[in-house]
Amino acid sequence: MLEYRKARPDEREAYIDLANYAFKIDFESIIPKAYGKDIDSSSIHMVAADEQGRLRALVAVYPEPMNVGGIPLRAGYLGIVSVHPRARGEGHMKVLMNKWLEEAPQSYDMLVLYGQRQRYEYFDFTLGGVRMKYSVGKDNARHALKHENEQGLSIRPLFEIDGAAAFARKLNEARPAHVQREEGQMALILSGLEQRPLGVLDGDRLIGYVVASKTGKEINELAMANTEDIPRAIKAYLAHSGEDWISILAPEYETELNACLSRFAENYTIETSDMYHIIDFARVLEAYLTLKHRTQGLAPGEFSAVLDGQPVTARVDETGVTVERSAKPGAPELDKQQAQTLLLTPHGRYAAARVPAGWFPLPIFWYTADKF
Structure with missing residues (x-):
């Protein structure tokens, strides 16, 4: 008889193996903040185990306490929805999802995930939020940023720089909304999902960081100690990447970042940011x-x-x-x-509701580093 329950610490290898097998990737390297060496993440996994104790399916929720406009918010990112190929079609995902939704109100104000829209609408998740995406090319840098002096700036792997973790934590916590990131885990967080965290130095002084995609064509996160350094940092990163075009993602509520990027970006789009289940x-x-x-x-x-x-x-x-x-x-x-x-x-x-102009949609956004 199948048992639906939380994973045990001694099942670490089993739930990672199941996820790897289902997704054909290596979660220990892809999401090290949850699956890195010596990290026990058993409590975040709901599993289906058969009579022999073999794991046939799992769904995990990664806790992400937030500060939003000075207000604490309990968020959880749901992911790693995995079913063994020989157990597909047996209803395990539905049971595990519903068990999490039953338990969630005790611990969370909101659940977040990234996935196929209709699949998760069955579980009352809604595609929404607000993500700004800017396109910047060499011609934009050549003309709009011609007076920005990037000389003296260098781009280096962030965590090869002394004090980088404390610096990154400080910049994250200065944001008007942020997921809490522990300093000791910062390197694991920012390098997750095959991202490349890069420090921006002015001489030998760290002035900001960029979290680039695996290809380098997308800046998934940009944080500068001083906003006036954003244009020259972008100019330096373009030269460093060797790309003709890059895109830069930003939350709507980081107004200084958006105001800066809007002055020289070739184009922008307003996109959705994940799926949400409000509790x-x-x-x-x-x-x-x-x-x-x-x-x-x-x-x-x-x-x-x-x-x-x-x-x-x-x-x-x-x-x-x-x-x-x-x-x-x-x-x-x-x-x-x-x-x-x-x-x-x-x-x-x-909708049949009277709402003052401009109140909605709410500016909910998730940085890639905080996804799961």
């Missing part, structure tokens, strides 16, 4: 409305609704953002998918 609507609303209010600004107003059975009323006035766990009489009632579509996408404008 505590009031908490998520309070955090991300506060973030948006402090960074991009929000029009004064009020929004009241019952979201997946949870009554909420949010207000923005001269004192800031307030969110109550109650709804006004006659407030619209939305099911989970309707509520998440309203909060997370521009398609919420078609």
